[in-house]
Amino acid sequence: MTLWQILVSYSLLVAASLSLVTYWITKKFVLKKMKRTIMKAEHNYQQQIATLQMQLSGKVNVLEGMVEKLRLSNQELNRLNEIRSKFMSIVAHDLRQPLSSIQGFTSVLMMDNPPGGGSNDQIALNNILKATDNMNMLMADLMDISMIESGRFKVEGEPFNFNALVSDVVTLQSVNAQKKGIFLQKTSYPLEITVEADRFRISQVLSNLIGNAIKFAPQGGRVETRFYVEDGWVVCNVSDNGPGILHSEKSKIFDKFHQSDNDRNLKKQGWGLGLSIAQEIVNAHGGEIGVESAGLGQGATFWFKIPQVALKPKDAKADTLRK
Numbered sequence: 001m002t003l004w005q006i007l008v009s010y011s012l013l014v015a016a017s018l019s020l021v022t023y024w025i026t027k028k029f030v031l032k033k034m035k036r037t038i039m040k041a042e043h044n045y046q047q048q049i050a051t052l053q054m055q056l057s058g059k060v061n062v063l064e065g066m067v068e069k070l071r072l073s074n075q076e077l078n079r080l081n082e083i084r085s086k087f088m089s090i091v092a093h094d095l096r097q098p099l100s101s102i103q104g105f106t107s108v109l110m111m112d113n114p115p116g117g118g119s120n121d122q123i124a125l126n127n128i129l130k131a132t133d134n135m136n137m138l139m140a141d142l143m144d145i146s147m148i149e150s151g152r153f154k155v156e157g158e159p160f161n162f163n164a165l166v167s168d169v170v171t172l173q174s175v176n177a178q179k180k181g182i183f184l185q186k187t188s189y190p191l192e193i194t195v196e197a198d199r200f201r202i203s204q205v206l207s208n209l210i211g212n213a214i215k216f217a218p219q220g221g222r223v224e225t226r227f228y229v230e231d232g233w234v235v236c237n238v239s240d241n242g243p244g245i246l247h248s249e250k251s252k253i254f255d256k257f258h259q260s261d262n263d264r265n266l267k268k269q270g271w272g273l274g275l276s277i278a279q280e281i282v283n284a285h286g287g288e289i290g291v292e293s294a295g296l297g298q299g300a301t302f303w304f305k306i307p308q309v310a311l312k313p314k315d316a317k318a319d320t321l322r323k
Contacts, residue, residue: 081149095139103132141273145256148280155198155284157310162193162202162234166227169203173210182217184210187226195234196310201281205289208274209238209302216242216300233287234308239301245293253291254279282306 110125147153170186177184195202206225213223217240227236245253252258256276282289287306293299 095135099132099135099139103129103136106132141277144277144280145273148277153280153284155201155281157196157198157285159194159196160199162195162227163189165199165203166206166225166236169206169210170225173207173214176211177214177223180214180217181220182214183220183222184214185222185224187224189228191229193227193229193234193308195306195308197285197306198281202285202306205278205281205304206236206238208278209236209304212274213238213240213242213300213302216240218242229308230305232308233305235303235305237301237303239299241299244296244298245291245300246296247293250291250293254289278304285310 106125106128110122110129144153166186170184174184210223210225217223221241224239225236226239227234229235254275257272258276279289282304285306287304289304290302292301292303
């Protein structure tokens with residue numbers, strides 16, 4: 001073996017020895033330190049997880065407590081709402097009998113016209129009749145709302161002449177219009193319209209819309225009723241040149257007990273239930289109701305539409321879902 005070969009062999013041996021020493025040092029110190037670092041990091045991570053789990057558990061307990069309070073609050077709210085509905089129903093029902101008695105006795109007194117009775121007596125008796133009429137209308141609204149909230153509100157569909165219905169309602173409302181000097185106009189439809197719906201309830205909707213228009217129209221103002229047929233729907237519009245409606249009020253004008261702020265003196269004349277009841281009636285027929293107004297001082301147009309042929313219950317439900 002030559003010297004060169006001996007040197008190469010020795011070099012390789014030294015290199016191998018250094019590699020083994022390096023591997024041993026790395027395994028002995030570096031890897032051991034890395035292992036300790038990893039174990040420490042894992043321990044810190046587990047502590048963080050445990051802390052987060054404790055925090056999450058605490059938040060879950062708080063949330064469960066809030067849910068339980070909300071459930072109890074809903075139960076109490078439902079109970080109070082049921083009591084309110086029963087109270088309204090009882091009040092409306094029990095007050096009707098004494099009101100009817102007052103009306104009956106007042107009518108008898110007006111017919112008898114007792115000796116010595118002057119014009120002031122007749123005026124007083126007439127005012128009593130008007131007051132009892134207003135009370136009866138208020139009681140009727142309470143009864144309707146009570147039926148709606150208890151799920152007992154129903155409509156019966158039978159064919160009737162819609163043109164004749166509009167004429168009847170306009171004729172009845174013309175008395176109130178004349179008292180305020182309001183021009184009540186009906187735009188007649190050239191064709192006879194037969195609609196399958198609840199005639200009494202639809203007349204209730206139309207009476208409410210026309211009555212409100214007369215109530216809010218200015219002295220000597222104008223109220224117009226127009227109706228027509230469009231794609232199987234009977235559409236009816238009631239327009240007035242009254243104070244108009246704010247855009248922000250349109251979304252809540254059909255809410256129960258809502259009353260317009262346009263004229264505070266008129267707010268005392270009712271419960272604010274008429275439009276809400278009208279909406280329930282139209283919805284029960286599978287129809288729609290709404291209002292349009294350009295703003296304050298621009299008047300308003302209330303409208304509703306119902307299918308000319310009554311929808312079956314499942315069809316009405318599907319139609320509501322499509323909307």
